[in-house]
Amino acid sequence: TMGNWLVNHWFSAAVLAAWLGINIFLFTYYFLFFDRDEQYFYTRAILGSALAWARASAKCLNFNSMLILLPVCRNLLSFLRGTCSCCRRTLRKQLDHNLTFHKLVAYALALLTAVHTIAHLFNLERYNQSQQASDGSLPAVLSKMHLQGSKWLNPIHSNQTTVEYVAFTTIPGLTGVIITLALILMVTSSTEFIRRNYFELFWYTHHLFLVYFAGLVIHGIAGLVRGQTEQSMAEVHPYDCAEYLTRQGQNCTHSCCRDPEFGSIPAESWKWVLAPIILYVFERILRVWRAQQKVLVTKVVMHPARVLELQMQKKGFCMEVGQYIFVNCPAISPLEWHPFTLTSAPEEDFFSIHVRAAGDWTERLIDTFQLEKPRIEVDGPFGTASEDVFQYEVAMLVGAGIGVTPFASILKSIWYKFQQADQTLKTKKIYFYWLCRDTGAFAWFNDLLASLEQKMAESGKADFLTYRLFLTGWDTSIANNVALHFDTATDTVTGLRHKTSFGRPMWNMEFAAVAAAHPRSVVGVFLCGPEALAKSLQKSCHQHSSLDPRKVKFYFNKENF
Numbered sequence: 156t157m158g159n160w161l162v163n164h165w166f167s168a169a170v171l172a173a174w175l176g177i178n179i180f181l182f183t184y185y186f187l188f189f190d191r192d193e194q195y196f197y198t199r200a201i202l203g204s205a206l207a208w209a210r211a212s213a214k215c216l217n218f219n220s221m222l223i224l225l226p227v228c229r230n231l232l233s234f235l236r237g238t239c240s241c242c243r244r245t246l247r248k249q250l251d252h253n254l255t256f257h258k259l260v261a262y263a264l265a266l267l268t269a270v271h272t273i274a275h276l277f278n279l280e281r282y283n284q285s286q287q288a289s290d291g292s293l294p295a296v297l298s299k300m301h302l303q304g305s306k307w308l309n310p311i312h313s314n315q316t317t318v319e320y321v322a323f324t325t326i327p328g329l330t331g332v333i334i335t336l337a338l339i340l341m342v343t344s345s346t347e348f349i350r351r352n353y354f355e356l357f358w359y360t361h362h363l364f365l366v367y368f369a370g371l372v373i374h375g376i377a378g379l380v381r382g383q384t385e386q387s388m389a390e391v392h393p394y395d396c397a398e399y400l401t402r403q404g405q406n407c408t409h410s411c412c413r414d415p416e417f418g419s420i421p422a423e424s425w426k427w428v429l430a431p432i433i434l435y436v437f438e439r440i441l442r443v444w445r446a447q448q449k450v451l452v453t454k455v456v457m458h459p460a461r462v463l464e465l466q467m468q469k470k471g472f473c474m475e476v477g478q479y480i481f482v483n484c485p486a487i488s489p490l491e492w493h494p495f496t497l498t499s500a501p502e503e504d505f506f507s508i509h510v511r512a513a514g515d516w517t518e519r520l521i522d523t524f525q526l527e528k529p530r531i532e533v534d535g536p537f538g539t540a541s542e543d544v545f546q547y548e549v550a551m552l553v554g555a556g557i558g559v560t561p562f563a564s565i566l567k568s569i570w571y572k573f574q575q576a577d578q579t580l581k582t583k584k585i586y587f588y589w590l591c592r593d594t595g596a597f598a599w600f601n602d603l604l605a606s607l608e609q610k611m612a613e614s615g616k617a618d619f620l621t622y623r624l625f626l627t628g629w630d631t632s633i634a635n636n637v638a639l640h641f642d643t644a645t646d647t648v649t650g651l652r653h654k655t656s657f658g659r660p661m662w663n664m665e666f667a668a669v670a671a672a673h674p675r676s677v678v679g680v681f682l683c684g685p686e687a688l689a690k691s692l693q694k695s696c697h698q699h700s701s702l703d704p705r706k707v708k709f710y711f712n713k714e715n716f
Contacts, residue, residue: 166249170256174222178215178263186211194382196393197308197415201285201294202278206380209274212267213375217427219267220371223260224364224431226253228438229481229537230445251538258345265342268335275331278380279311279318286311296400306416310379326377334370337363354514358491368432371424378419387416446483446532453505455524458599461512463521464498466505469533474501476564477541482508486529487519496560497536500567506536509599511557541565543712545572547679548583551669551709553692555590555684559600562587562683566620570607573619586669587622588660590684623665624655662691666699670707678709689713 189195190207198206225231232250285294286309298309311321322328343349344360383393396411454466474497481492493516495508512518523529544550544565554562566587572580589600604622611617669678680696682689689711696709 167252170249171259174256174259177218181214181218182211185214192382193393194388196383196397197293197297197417198380198382200397201297201309202281205274205277205281209271209278209380212271212274216264216267216271216371217424219260219263220368220424221427221431223257223264224435226257226260228434229534230438230441231434233537261342261345265338268338272331272335276318279321282309282311282321283316283318285309286316287314291401293397293401300414301416306384306418308381308415308417310381325379327374327379330370330374334367334374337367337370341367352514354493354516355488355491368428371428372422375420375422375424378422381417381419384416384418387413391415442534445534448533450531450533452528452531455528456599457521457525458509458602460593460598461521462599463510463524464507464599465510465524465531466499466507467531467533468505472506472533472536474499474506474536475542476501476544476568477561478536478538480506480508480533480535480537483532483534484520484523484529485532486523487516491516492534493517496564498560498563500564500571502568502571509560509563513557541681543679544569544681545580545582547677547710548581549586549669549673549676549678550582550584551586551588551665551678551680553588553590553680553682553684553688555682555688556592558683558685559589559591560683562589563600563603566603566607570610573616574614584618584673585620586665587620588625588665589622590625590627590659590688592626592628623660625660626655626657627659662695663698666695666709670699670701670709674707675705676707678707680709680711682711682713 186207188207189210190199190204195206232253236250281294282298285298288295288298298311301307302312310325322332340360341363344357350357391411391413393415396415399409399411400414448469448471451468452465453468454464456464456466458464477496479494479496481494483489483492495510497506498509499505499507510517510520512521541561544552552562552565554560566585569580569582569585571577573582607620608617611619680692682692693711696711700708
């Protein structure tokens with residue numbers, strides 16, 4: 156298990172190092188190339204090192220634009236997961252970090268765009284200064300060459316042209332402005348706060364990626380940044396002839412009399428992004444096709460606190476614990492797809508989700524289902540199964556708030572496996588902790604826990620599952636009610652046999668108790684919840700694991716749902 160953990164982290168680090176390494180190599184290689192190559196001797200005479208900054212960042216922008224779509228090709232990832240099902244689970248689990256990698260590449264694009272834009276603003280300013288200069292310097296002389304033909308070096312051809320004019324009237328200028336605006340809108344609208352509270356805004360703004368890629372492909376076509384042509388280099392090499400340019404007389408007789416001629420750098424962004432764009436088009440076609448397959452809603456349950464449970468069936472649908480699906484309701488919005496963790500177990504003859512009112516779309520879905528049964532489209536399931544839970548003798552499951560949904564599937568599945576005496580199940584004991592802000596949210600999960608509690612008691616296995624519910628947000632009326640009914644057999648908040656605790660868990664005490672109860676076990680700790688909680692659990696795992704290999708060990712697993 157320790158090996159698994161190490162391989163998992165080693166592989167993540169290796170992918171990250173490879174990505175960083177390629178970026179650093181591309182940037183360094185092309186920076187040095189444009190900073191030293193003789194073909195750009197005259198271009199550098201006008202622009203200085205800003206040329207190398209602009210071109211090196213452009214190469215890295217192309218590379219990252221090639222990668223950005225791959226992590227969001229859900230069906231491609233599922234295919235890869237399937238083809239490498241024979242390889243180690245830790246490798247397949249890396250595919251669940253797809254959105255983390257997507258965000259990382261997006262931040263790199265934002266940073267590189269800033270570098271590229273600033274470098275080009277310097278370039279435009281220098282082009283402008285060189286065009287307006289009349290001091291006979293090399294940049295001034297180069298800027299006046301071939302203004303009539305197509306062999307020019309300086310794209311600013313007159314003294315009246317402003318930097319703003321070039322930025323908004325040329326193809327590179329205009330597409331650059333549009334691409335940058337699209338990128339700014341996409342990055343700012345994908346913050347955690349907006350995704351949680353205004354998902355529609357995030358969803359629609361993110362489709363500006365179409366504008367981004369269209370702009371990127373067109374951006375370099377005009378070729379405003381130029382270098383000396385091969386033919387001209389052979390005739391008048393800059394190392395031999397540059398010094399003569401500033402002091403050419405009327406009657407020139409030596410071999411450097413001809414003016415150097417310049418040509419554009421061919422556009423190449425399309426070569427980088429063509430394959431990912433084709434893959435993504437296939438992905439979208441596949442999604443549309445899968446969405447057309449009929450979904451039968453077999454049961455609709457309205458739980459308290461506006462939580463809607465949908466039980467569904469779909470031909471050929473095959474799920475595993477901890478997976479999720481994307482749901483679309485054409486009656487509400489034909490374009491919006493929302494992810495939901497599956498709350499059913501693979502052993503059941505249906506698949507289910509629990510929808511909490513958390514935004515416009517979910518509110519409208521709940522309202523619609525209270526009036527009628529609209530048509531539902533489903534894409535999935537996606538994600539790697541959370542089968543690691545079954546590999547530990549003792550499992551500590553921690554769910555915070557709505558983060559409890561994947562554990563509904565896991566707890567049910569464990570119970571089915573337990574009943575069927577499944578050989579793959581090594582679990583002998585489960586500790587389940589649920590941290591929740593308000594009592595209303597307990598209701599639907601309550602029913603599940605109550606039925607599990609009853610089934611386990613009936614089969615004489617009541618001690619298989621120990622669970623603790625922690626109410627982190629509570630008022631005085633709840634507290635008074637609890638004080639009144641303190642000696643009742645069941646809990647006043649949930650109606651379950653196990654009492655609800657108020658406030659947050661004292662993790663040190665919880666871990667110490669588990670360690671004392673299982674002094675020689677390997678304990679798997681699983682969390683679906685916020686990052687702050689992950690840090691404190693990880694700390695507790697380290698503190699309470701014994702250095703003696705024969706004694707208790709805690710291994711932390713954070714699931715990415």
